Amino acid sequence: MRILVIGPSWVGDMVMSQSLYITLKQQHPEALIDVLAPAWCKPILERMPEVHQAIEMPLGHGDFNLLGRRALGKELKQQDYTHAFILPNSAKSALIPWFARIPVRTGWKGEMRYGLLNDLRPNKKAFQYMIERYVALAHPKENMIDSSSLAGLENLPKPNLHIDNFTQHHTIEKFSLNQDRVIIGLCPGAEFGPAKQWPVEHYAFVANEMISQGKQIWLFGSPKDQPTTEAIKYAVAPENQNHVFDLAGKTSLIEAVDLLGACETVISNDSGLMHVAAAVGCQVIGVYGSTSPKYTPPLAKKVAIVHTDIDCRPCFKRECPLGHLKCLKDLTPQQVLTAYQSL
Numbered sequence: 301m302r303i304l305v306i307g308p309s310w311v312g313d314m315v316m317s318q319s320l321y322i323t324l325k326q327q328h329p330e331a332l333i334d335v336l337a338p339a340w341c342k343p344i345l346e347r348m349p350e351v352h353q354a355i356e357m358p359l360g361h362g363d364f365n366l367l368g369r370r371a372l373g374k375e376l377k378q379q380d381y382t383h384a385f386i387l388p389n390s391a392k393s394a395l396i397p398w399f400a401r402i403p404v405r406t407g408w409k410g411e412m413r414y415g416l417l418n419d420l421r422p423n424k425k426a427f428q429y430m431i432e433r434y435v436a437l438a439h440p441k442e443n444m445i446d447s448s449s450l451a452g453l454e455n456l457p458k459p460n461l462h463i464d465n466f467t468q469h470h471t472i473e474k475f476s477l478n479q480d481r482v483i484i485g486l487c488p489g490a491e492f493g494p495a496k497q498w499p500v501e502h503y504a505f506v507a508n509e510m511i512s513q514g515k516q517i518w519l520f521g522s523p524k525d526q527p528t529t530e531a532i533k534y535a536v537a538p539e540n541q542n543h544v545f546d547l548a549g550k551t552s553l554i555e556a557v558d559l560l561g562a563c564e565t566v567i568s569n570d571s572g573l574m575h576v577a578a579a580v581g582c583q584v585i586g587v588y589g590s591t592s593p594k595y596t597p598p599l600a601k602k603v604a605i606v607h608t609d610i611d612c613r614p615c616f617k618r619e620c621p622l623g624h625l626k627c628l629k630d631l632t633p634q635q636v637l638t639a640y641q642s643l
Contacts, residue, residue, distance in 0.1 A: 301328050304381040304402060306393050307337035307345075309361045310491075311553070311572025312596060313430070314341050315459045315579050317387060320434040321350035322457035327438060334379070336396065343554035344576075347461040364392050373399020385437055386417065406437050429453055430596050458599040459579035463561040471558045477545060481516040485560055485577065487568035488532060489525030489548070496569045498587045498628050500528060504535035505633040506567065511540040518563065520556055520573055521548030565643065567636060574598050583643045585636055589628040590615050604639035606631060 303324060308314050314337065321333050332352040335345050338361065345354035358372065359365050369392065377400045384397035389410030397405045398416045406419040413420065419441065426446035427433045435456055436444045443449060450456060472479070488503050507517045517536075519529040529548040536544055551559065557576055560566060566577035567585045570593075578584050578600035586598045588607040592614040597605065607613070613627040620627075 301331040305335045306386045312575035315575040318459040319431040323438040369395045376400040461579040468558040483563045485563035485566035487573040489521040500531045516543045523549035
């Protein structure tokens with residue numbers, strides 16, 4: 301059995317898709333699973349033992365390029381795949397397996413995909429959590445009525461990215477870090493937009509308190525997050541700043557994975573790095589503003605979720621439609637510190 305997966309294009313979604321690969325390997329231990337995904341995904345996929353090969357998607361996100369998809373499909377046809385799982389909802393994502401003439405092509409009803417998928421699943425909204433939606437695709441359609449068919453989120457396989465101790469130690473040395481103090485990771489960015497980002501001053505308050513308890517702070521993020529992480533560091537009390545290490549924009553994604561794996565606890569906005577932290581075994585405190593943990597919660601063994609209960613959330617908007625960001629500003633640092641104590 302040879303399987304091609306058309307993978308998602310977001311960090312968190314890619315991490316959560318591992319639950320599907322684990323399920324497929326449980327059902328078919330001999331199966332070879334290849335994942336077609338953007339180039340940045342390859343290091344993440346290489347940390348998933350269930351994945352045989354990560355295939356770089358040569359077309360950009362949103363690039364229709366029918367001829368390019370046809371050429372790629374014909375090239376993949378030579379691999380004799382027996383099954384395809386199409387995780388994005390777009391019609392164009394279903395074209396490559398169709399051009400590759402893969403016999404069984406499974407995915408949820410999305411854009412006009414009739415004919416492109418011959419194992420079309422119509423009831424995605426009957427499954428609450430994203431990993432339920434992924435795992436349900438591995439089971440026969442007739443057995444998957446709704447979330448109850450999977451016997452609960454707690455019974456599903458969770459993402460578990462492999463951490464190589466030697467590589468991790470080398471990465472810690474590369475950035476002149478140490479593990480003399482317990483490490484608290486902060487992930488204050490959110491690619492989605494500002495309606496997911498807890499205020500700088502709140503993160504700085506938590507950092508100060510953690511350092512006063514004998515811990516150190518590692519700040520994670522992309523180059524876009526550097527202004528935010530720099531602001532957090534310099535909002536920390538001067539005497540505490542030598543215990544704050546700003547790694548945003550300095551690490552590769554896979555280096556961030558290894559360094560997150562060294563953290564005891566990660567405090568994060570609802571972001572891709574939150575899901576990475578959960579998958580490498582950290583305790584996770586998820587900070588939710590405009591979004592909700594009822595769809596993509598962190599899947600760590602020890603999790604605390606913090607949010608406000610104001611009437612206008614969750615709105616799932618990138619920017620606050622009312623302009624006040626109260627769902628984030630009114631979420632106090634003390635709530636996060638109390639959540640930490642609960643863990």
